Amino acid sequence: MRSFRFQLYLTSWITCLLFTQTIVAQKKLAEIKYNEVINLINHYEHNSLYNFKSHPTNRLNNQGINGFILDLQLSKDSNKIEVLHQNKKWITDFATVCDSLATYCQQDTLHVLSIFFNYHFDPKLLVHFLKSHPIHQHIWQGDFNAQWPTMAHLISNNKQIICFAYTGKNSPSPFIHYLWDYAANPCDSKEIEPKLNGEFCHGNIQNKLLYLTSYQTFAHDPPSQSRQTWIDTNQDPFFISHALNSWKNTGKVINFIVYDDKQKNYKGLKGHLLSQRSISGTISYNRQAIDKVFWQGDFNAVTYGEYNFPATLNEVVKLRPECPGFKFVPEEIHIEGITKDVTQNFIAIPLTLNHSxxxxxxxxxxxxxxxxxxxxxxxxxxxxxxxxxxxxxxxxxxxxxxxxxxxxxxxxxxxxxxxxxxxxxxxxxxxxxxxxxxxxxxxxxxxxxxxxxxxxxxxxxxxxxxxxxxxxxxxxxxxxxxxxxxxxxxxxxxxxxxxxxxxxxxxxxxxxxxxxxxxxxxxxxxxxxxxxxxxxxxxxxxxxxxxxxxxxxxISDIQEDSIVHFIMRNKYWMGAFIFLLVTLILFTRKSKTTPTDKVIENIDLKQKAPKKNAIKLFGDFQILDKNGEDITHCFTPRLKQIFIYLLIYSKEEPHGISSDEFIQMIWPNFDRKKAINNRGVSLSKLRNILEAMDKIYISNHHERWKLEITSNVYCDYYECLEKLDSNLFNNRENLHIFLSTVQRGAYLQDCQESTFDEIKGKFSNKVIDVLTRLMFDFDMSQHPEIIVKIANRILKTDDLNEDAIKYKIKALLVLRQNNEARFLFKSYQQRYQKIYNQELPISYEDLIR
Structure with missing residues (x-):
């Protein structure tokens, strides 16, 4: 009896523990994205089809497998698709494989499988088969470039299968993704420290996912244990070292580890990788990641501008990025006693051609x-x-x-x-x-x-x-x-x-x-x-x-330096000439101005936008109807996203946005039928709201969507695009309109959706370039108030813009606002220290010189 009670107690305790672990796992899944998971990928033939159909969950979980490679071919009569096994001695009907995968999805609701198709026939045949099979309801479809789905989203929506293809770059389906558009595959190396130099056998350095195939045919085996089922990483750290060095050398987290030796199990390797801390961040210029970065210090790697390196607990790390044509802020960092994941960003600053x-x-x-x-x-x-x-x-x-x-x-x-x-x-x-x-x-x-x-x-x-x-x-x-x-x-x-x-x-x-x-x-x-x-x-x-x-x-500026050297070599002869030239300039300054001076004098920065029938994307999003009523509150976050997307891309794409692009951008994680239904409901609501405008239409011609705006409607974004295409600095009226428009605030200031990140960064940089040039052109002694306003506008978009900070401080000093100038510098110094984890490399006195 005692023994029975003990067993009952033990069973209850284990059940409770497993339930608790399941809850914890689900909480973690809510945060983890698909591109952050390490997947062990196996050739399908190495798993007994019978066992997999009978006990799919146990078999996969015990071996830590997260996906399969399927070599496909058409049958001799081309009536069905077959799975070809590597030894080519036998084949399996693809329908049977899909049945077993569907069974897995029904029995296991906590895991996601990645399936890799290798085929050389018309991809439409594969797409047609998958659409007709029950497994289709479990396959995720969407655009990875828009947003990586979370594991929780995939599981809660029963989308437990992600499909990739090694061939067929222009896939006719949104649910079969061409692998090398997203993943980079280093060439196989048996060296414990593979040197890759930013080169890959497949994919390119910009791709986010890392796909390792070096473990498929490894000749290296632990001493006297070549036939063991589990790799004892305590006795043989080769595999751990190789994987970590691949991670270090590419600056990419390992997403897929492919192996095909059925005598080995790499589940232990996966556990070691998951235990690593990481140092990650972005190396950017004009808010865009640098194409290729060379790393000095503890990571001798070549990476993309978005990087991630492994770090051991309490490790001391030194990082120093290098890239031809740039210097970096901070130049180098030292991180001591790493106890958690660290984020460290670097800003790239172009070198002048005269440098070195x-x-x-x-x-x-x-x-x-x-x-x-x-x-x-x-x-x-x-x-x-x-x-x-x-x-x-x-x-x-x-x-x-x-x-x-x-x-x-x-x-x-x-x-x-x-x-x-x-x-x-x-x-x-x-x-x-x-x-x-x-x-x-x-x-x-x-x-x-x-x-x-x-x-x-x-x-x-x-x-x-x-x-x-x-x-x-x-x-x-x-x-x-x-x-x-x-x-x-x-x-x-x-x-x-x-x-x-x-x-x-x-x-x-x-x-x-x-x-x-x-x-x-x-x-x-x-x-x-x-x-x-x-x-x-x-x-x-x-x-x-x-x-x-x-x-x-x-168009280089090296010629300017040659003039300087010419003057230095002839300084005695040039002395009199320079003296006469300066005298002449001072004499004529009162009566003569440059073309730019004539354009910018008396510029008024007050906002003069229409008070009705207007769309405003600078500052907070705002819509005024034809009667001047503010109808912004009618736009839900989703309707606002759709409206702004159509507004921007109707200008970018004169023929409109395709239905597929529209769905993938706004409803990337929905199945097509549900997305089309949501689109219809949302556009109906949007059309009702826009009836208050005079006039805006949402058109659909040959499955291409477009927002058509009549000349009666004012849009500040369209106005700025038009002025940017003109010669602003030779046209006072255009410059005035541009400045009064952008003065309202940053472009898409209150839009946080990643949908707009690219267009937002690109257009904001154009605006900053114009404002910076204008700030340089104004005479500091004559127009300090305007310089302060322009600097403030730049800082709304880029609060660490060095030129804006410098000119604003100098303008404040001209206005005798010394305390405010010092406070601004101190605030800038603190923000710089917080973001870059390094002291500002310039003093207040040096800045104002």
């Missing part, structure tokens, strides 16, 4: 280094000639060259560097197999023989037996802008032609030498250049792609 420039040869009127160091050179027969397209350039005849500084002085030995030049070949250099060198050394040993040249009429980048050949075919007599860029961190050689990347390659050890560098000559005496060269520049850093594009368009 070592030598500059414009060849305008002489052959000299016009850069900041003005290195000595020796000219061997090169001549300045006039070119019909580029004015003065140098001409080399196949015998002439220029000896410039040594590699160490230029800072390009064992370092990042960039060389930019305009080149024009005098003749075809394919026939005699002779290279035309633009820049190089005389040495011809491994890593010491620099040669940037044209070989067989194509750009060439070499360190001697450590080279890269470009793709572009040069046409003799035509000018090309060519950039050779080396990045030491990834050992990348890259060639750009006319502003676009022509070719790039990793794993090239750096150039190391302290020899003289030559223009028009390299390695061999015969590799002398024949043609013309202009604007040759050398940096000891890797330039960013935007900088290279600007150089190719001749």
């Amino acid at each position: 420039i070592r030598a500059y040869y414009p060849f305008d009127s002489n052959i000299k280094d016009e850069g900041p160091h003005q290195f000595e050179l020796e000219n061997k027969g090169c001549k300045i000639v006039h070119d019909g397209q580029r004015n003065n350039v140098i001409e080399l005849d196949g015998k002439s060259y220029i000896t410039i500084a040594k590699a160490n002085d230029l800072g390009i030995s064992d370092s990042d560097f960039t060389v930019s030049a305009w080149i024009k070949l005098a003749r075809n250099n394919e026939a005699d197999q002779r290279d035309f060198s633009i820049l190089g050394t005389q040495e011809n040993y491994y890593r010491g023989g620099l040669h940037l040249q044209s070989r067989d009429n194509r750009p060439y980048f070499g360190f001697f037996s450590n080279d890269l050949w470009g793709n572009t075919k040069f046409i003799p007599g035509k000018w090309y802008h060519v950039v050779w860029r080396y990045t030491k961190y990834t050992q990348e050689q890259a060639i750009f032609v006319d502003g676009k990347e022509d070719v790039s390659s990793l794993n090239h050890p750096p150039f190391v030498s302290n020899s003289h560098i030559y223009i028009g000559r390299s390695i061999s005496q015969d590799n002398l250049f024949e043609g013309r060269i202009d604007n040759l520049l050398i940096w000891n850093r890797a330039l960013g792609k935007e900088e290279i594009w600007h150089l190719s368009q001749d």
Whole structure:
């Protein structure tokens, strides 16, 4: 009897514990999104079909499996779809597999499965089959780009299956997602510390999900335990280390671990990964994530601008982001004693083209280094000639060259560097197999023989037996802008032609030498250049792609520095001229203004928007009907979202928004029938509200939706778009309208839906750019009040805008509001410290200079 009571008590206790764990699990599911879950993916053939049908929940949960790979083919008569097993010895009817998956969904209401289809037939056949099978009611359909669904949402709506396909990029169905639009797959590596350098076999660095396949055919087994069912990670940490290093090297949380060895179970590995803390954040420029970031410090990784790194409890971590063309705030961070997940954001600030420039040869009127160091050179027969397209350039005849500084002085030995030049070949250099060198050394040993040249009429980048050949075919007599860029961190050689990347390659050890560098000559005496060269520049850093594009368009600001150097070299002769020039400016200042001064003088920033029949998206959302009544309260959050979406994208898409785009944007997690029903009800309500306006129509033509607004209706957003397309700074009336409109507040100020994040950031940046330029143009001594107002408007959108803070403080000082100026700086300092976890790198005194 005692034994029976004890068993009854134990059973009750276990039941209670399991119930409690279920509640806790459900609470966690309410917060966890699908892209935050680690999934173990197995080939379907490695699970007995009979056992899976009989005991699906127990079998999957015991092994920790979250999904399957299904290799599909059409039957010989093309009447049905079959599951092909890897050994190809037997097949299974796809309908049978779907039956077993549907059984799983009915029996297990706490788990979600990811299914990966591999097929090479018409995807419409697969879509048609799934729609006709009962499993369809369990498949989630929606747009991952709009929002990742939470696990709780998937489970509560019985959408327990997520479908991906390895092929069929343009899927005809919203429920089969092309995997490589969302996931990145590193190439398989058996190294414990795989070095990926931001390259993937499938997908790209911007994709959010990480899909690991290295565990499918691992030869590595724990000593004497190669046939064990469970991996003992206590005795063999290889798998944990490999997975963590993959996470570290990509900056992406592992979402899918694919394995196909039925003798191993990776459930223990999954538990170790889930126990890790993380450091995550965004590296952004103009509120957009940077395309590619190189990390120094404890994570030698190459990642997208949105990153996530694993961290061990109480670990000390140092992070330092790098990216060609940018510096970062904060520059570097140290995190000590990590006890919880950490968020750390970085702001990217563009470098000027003058930053780290070592030598500059414009060849305008002489052959000299016009850069900041003005290195000595020796000219061997090169001549300045006039070119019909580029004015003065140098001409080399196949015998002439220029000896410039040594590699160490230029800072390009064992370092990042960039060389930019305009080149024009005098003749075809394919026939005699002779290279035309633009820049190089005389040495011809491994890593010491620099040669940037044209070989067989194509750009060439070499360190001697450590080279890269470009793709572009040069046409003799035509000018090309060519950039050779080396990045030491990834050992990348890259060639750009006319502003676009022509070719790039990793794993090239750096150039190391302290020899003289030559223009028009390299390695061999015969590799002398024949043609013309202009604007040759050398940096000891890797330039960013935007900088290279600007150089190719001749819109860089390097010329300004050359003027400064010219004045410095001729300062005594220029003294009298500068004195006379300043005197003349002071004398004429009272009677003469610049075009911009004429436009901006007496600008009135007061709001003058219509008081009826108006739509306002700046500041708080507001609608005034044709009688001047405020009808904003009639818009529920959903109706407001739909109205603003149609309003914005009707302007972006002249032909309207497709029905599929409309549904995926507003009702991404609804099945199609329910979404269409909700759309009909919502649009009916919206049309009733808009009847109070004169006049707005919601049209639907060939399944494309559009909001049509007559000229009687005022919309501040449409007004601003029109003025931004005009020449604001030469038209006082347009500038006045623009300023009085945006002064009301930030664009979509009270819209927090992620639906509008992209358009909101893009348009707000345009407005800030115009306001910043205007703030610069106003005379601080004459218009301090207006500068304060403009700065305030910028800070509504970007409360850490350094230019706005600086100009507002200076304007307050002109207005003798010293205490307010100091309070503003202190407040800015505190916000900066809170967001970046670092002290502001500038003092109040430095800011106001």
